[in-house]
Amino acid sequence: MVSRETGGPRPTTGAALPGAELPGAVRLDDVIHRYGRGDDAVTAVGPVRLDVEPGEFVVLVGASGCGKSTLLRLLAGFEQPTHGTVRVSGAAPRPGHAAGVVFQQPRLMPWRTVGGNVDLALRYAGVPKDRWAGRRAELLDRVGLDGTERRRVWEISGGQQQRVAIARTLAAENPVLLLDEPFAALDALTRERLQEDVRQVAARTGRTTVFVTHSADEAVFLGSRVVVLSRRPGTVVLDLPVDLPRDGVDAEELRGSAEFAELRARVGHEVKAAAA
Numbered sequence: 001m002v003s004r005e006t007g008g009p010r011p012t013t014g015a016a017l018p019g020a021e022l023p024g025a026v027r028l029d030d031v032i033h034r035y036g037r038g039d040d041a042v043t044a045v046g047p048v049r050l051d052v053e054p055g056e057f058v059v060l061v062g063a064s065g066c067g068k069s070t071l072l073r074l075l076a077g078f079e080q081p082t083h084g085t086v087r088v089s090g091a092a093p094r095p096g097h098a099a100g101v102v103f104q105q106p107r108l109m110p111w112r113t114v115g116g117n118v119d120l121a122l123r124y125a126g127v128p129k130d131r132w133a134g135r136r137a138e139l140l141d142r143v144g145l146d147g148t149e150r151r152r153v154w155e156i157s158g159g160q161q162q163r164v165a166i167a168r169t170l171a172a173e174n175p176v177l178l179l180d181e182p183f184a185a186l187d188a189l190t191r192e193r194l195q196e197d198v199r200q201v202a203a204r205t206g207r208t209t210v211f212v213t214h215s216a217d218e219a220v221f222l223g224s225r226v227v228v229l230s231r232r233p234g235t236v237v238l239d240l241p242v243d244l245p246r247d248g249v250d251a252e253e254l255r256g257s258a259e260f261a262e263l264r265a266r267v268g269h270e271v272k273a274a275a276a
């Protein structure tokens with residue numbers, strides 16, 4: 001048996017994990033987020049307490065509307081918490097600085113080439129122009145798109161467009177990557193390929209990754225830790241380390257293993273129970 005399982009939320013002692021100020025550390029401390037005011041107010045999440053260590057790959061999974069995207073938006077600095085504190089690399093997150101974000105839709109500049117989209121991100125990241133060509137080639141290679149830089153965005157598939165979005169996000173060398181259901185609009189085969197690629201990119205770059213999904217299968221395949229949220233307002237009902245053997249094991253073998261099936265069933269069950 002290879003899964004190391006504790007189950008349940010992690011202890012909420014109020015003390016930060018050692019290293020919570022390090023680059024790539026993520027911390028949500030008693031966070032509650034409400035949209036609107038008065039009678040129209042909607043409490044989307046909370047209270048949530050979550051510590052993520054640098055380099056961890058955490059997947060937030062839960063039913064529709066439980067507040068997954070809200071948590072990601074708080075981490076990106078797009079929203080300020082109604083209550084509690086959010087820290088990314090030890091500071092309150094600033095949009096565009098704290099983390100790279102990949103959304104469900106690639107949101108590329110359609111009139112630019114693949115390379116042109118990556119260049120734009122390099123420019124925003126402050127990379128000197130004489131280094132763009134080298135960096136662009138490196139980034140496109142990393143997401144499996146070498147040789148496509150002159151192609152127009154509309155000439156490539158949805159899966160390839162999402163790869164460009166990931167390359168663009170990697171251009172900014174911040175240590176945290178946030179992905180909000182990035183493969184939801186893709187076919188099953190493309191999704192599985194991209195899952196494997198994202199897992200490898202995260203492992204190779206050592207970035208802290210927080211990934212949002214509805215899918216227990218995707219969560220267990222990707223995460224070194226799976227966090228299941230209750231229905232709205234989302235709170236942590238399960239915080240599960242996923243310790244599947246990955247080195248030298250190909251994706252198909254991993255998905256076919258009894259350990260994978262067991263964890264997927266456990267997470268699927270928890271998600272359903274939490275949504276009820």
Ligand SMILES: Nc1ncnc2c1ncn2[C@@H]1O[C@H](COP(=O)(O)OP(=O)(O)OP(=O)(O)O)[C@@H](O)[C@H]1O
Nearest residue numbers: 035036042044063064065066067068069070071232
């Ligand atoms: N800008 C907003 N104003 C008011 N309510 C909002 C806003 N954004 C989200 N909500 C509400 O907050 C709750 C949580 O939304 P959120 O998008 O975070 O959930 P989610 O788990 O990501 O959902 P899904 O999986 O369907 O994308 C929902 O009830 C949603 O309707």
